[in-house]
Every structure is written in C-alpha cells, then in structure tokens.
Amino acid sequence: MSLLTPCPERQLLHRRSIDVQVYARADGLYDVEAELKDSKTRDIPLAHGVRKAGDPVHDMLLHLVVDAQLNILSSSSQTRWMPYPGHCDQHGEAYGRLVGLNLLKGFRAEVKQRLAGVHGCTHLTELTQVLPTAVIQAFAGLVIDTREGSADGQPPFQLDRCHALRSDGAVVQTHYPRWYRGASARPDAQALPASSSS
Structure with a gap:
C-alpha cells in the first residue's frame, strides 16, 4: 500500500515528538532516556x-x-513543562514502580497494572510503551545476538x-536459514481451522 498523498492546503496544528536515547555505561549497565514533547503552532x-x-x-x-537482560534496576521521571504546574508534576515516585520489570517479559501489561489512570501521568505512561523496541534496537548485534x-x-x-520475519517467510529462508521452518511450522498454523472438503 502506498503512502497517502497529503492535502496540499493544510496547516500544522500540533507536534508530538518522542526521543529515546540509550547509553552504555562504564559499569556495564545502560541508561535509557525517553522524552516526550507536545507543542502547538498557536x-x-x-x-x-x-x-x-x-x-x-x-x-x-x-x-x-x-x-543486559533488560531488567529495570532504577527508574525516575521529570515533568518540565505541563498544563497544570504544581499538579501534573506531583505524581511523586510513581515511575519508580517500573523497577523490577523486564522490558521483554510482560512489560506493557505490567505498566498498565501499576500506572494506568490516576496512578500515573497519561503521557509518561504512554511513553513507556515505546521503550521495549527502542532498547532492543540499541542492544541488537551488541548485547543481543540477532543472528x-x-x-x-x-x-x-x-x-x-x-510479518517480514516470519519463520516460514523468504527473509528468514534467505538470511536465517538455520531457523527457516517452512509453511507447516508457521506459529499461527495451529490456530487456523482445518479446511473441510464439501
């Protein structure tokens, strides 16, 4: 599917930017800094x-x-600009509740349990959702063996x-032949109903 062509007559109203940076530390651990910014054009x-x-x-x-196993050892947050100063930034150490979670093992569901609704900030909690894939990208080929x-x-x-990296697909057959399983080993094959001849 090709990308939609933007209307030539339009005006930017709102911009949300999300920036995640991952740093290797001298002590063998990793710093993850994730930032969310919203701004208006008026x-x-x-x-x-x-x-x-x-x-x-x-x-x-x-x-x-x-x-290196993607366990969260320490976590904190800071709200620098907000619509309700003195209120938006008064969630205390809520994001310290991320400590003990693993970014690859049920992370998003656990965040929802611990920080959804009034237990946290909508925007900071939403920002957590991009962390697993961002950290995996940083670790790929360095910390995690992707081959x-x-x-x-x-x-x-x-x-x-x-969809591109399905075990019965062409990419896996070409680039990961050891792990190619063909159509019969497709992970969702068991979930498909058997075809009946009528």
Whole structure:
C-alpha cells in the first residue's frame, strides 16, 4: 500500500515528538532516556495563562537504568513543562514502580497494572510503551545476538514478531536459514481451522 498523498492546503496544528536515547555505561549497565514533547503552532490558553506557540505544552522525561537482560534496576521521571504546574508534576515516585520489570517479559501489561489512570501521568505512561523496541534496537548485534539466537538453542528473538520475519517467510529462508521452518511450522498454523472438503 502506498503512502497517502497529503492535502496540499493544510496547516500544522500540533507536534508530538518522542526521543529515546540509550547509553552504555562504564559499569556495564545502560541508561535509557525517553522524552516526550507536545507543542502547538498557536497560542493556547491554559490554566495558568497563555502558552505561546512553539513552547511545549508537555515536556517529560523518563530515565531508566537497565542491565543486559533488560531488567529495570532504577527508574525516575521529570515533568518540565505541563498544563497544570504544581499538579501534573506531583505524581511523586510513581515511575519508580517500573523497577523490577523486564522490558521483554510482560512489560506493557505490567505498566498498565501499576500506572494506568490516576496512578500515573497519561503521557509518561504512554511513553513507556515505546521503550521495549527502542532498547532492543540499541542492544541488537551488541548485547543481543540477532543472528544465531540464544545459548539455549532458541532462535533470534526477532523471528515471528513481525510479518517480514516470519519463520516460514523468504527473509528468514534467505538470511536465517538455520531457523527457516517452512509453511507447516508457521506459529499461527495451529490456530487456523482445518479446511473441510464439501
């Protein structure tokens, strides 16, 4: 499917940017810094006065320390720009509840349990959802072996996690032949009903 052609007559109203940076530390751990910013192209009235066009409505930061197994060892947040100063930033150490979670093992469901609704900030909680894939991208080929798989004989983690890397597909057959399984081993094959002849 080709990308839609934008209307030639349009005006930008809102911009949300998400930036995730992952750093290798000297102690063998990793810093993850995730930032979310919202801004408008026009002045808007907020509870504490007018926010000028281009100034952030939201500017929020999550900082995690993770190990090579993607366990979260430390976590904190900072709200720098917000619509309700003195309120939006008063969620205390809510994002410290991420400590002990693993970015690859039920992370998104656990975040929902711990921080959904009034237990956290909508925007910071939403920002957590991009962390697993961003950290995996940082670790791919350096911390995680994306070619040979794990030491216990498991295939590379990325196989069967998207349509291009399905174990019965051409990409796996060409680039990961050891792990190619053909159509009969497709992960969803068992879920498909058997065809009946009538």
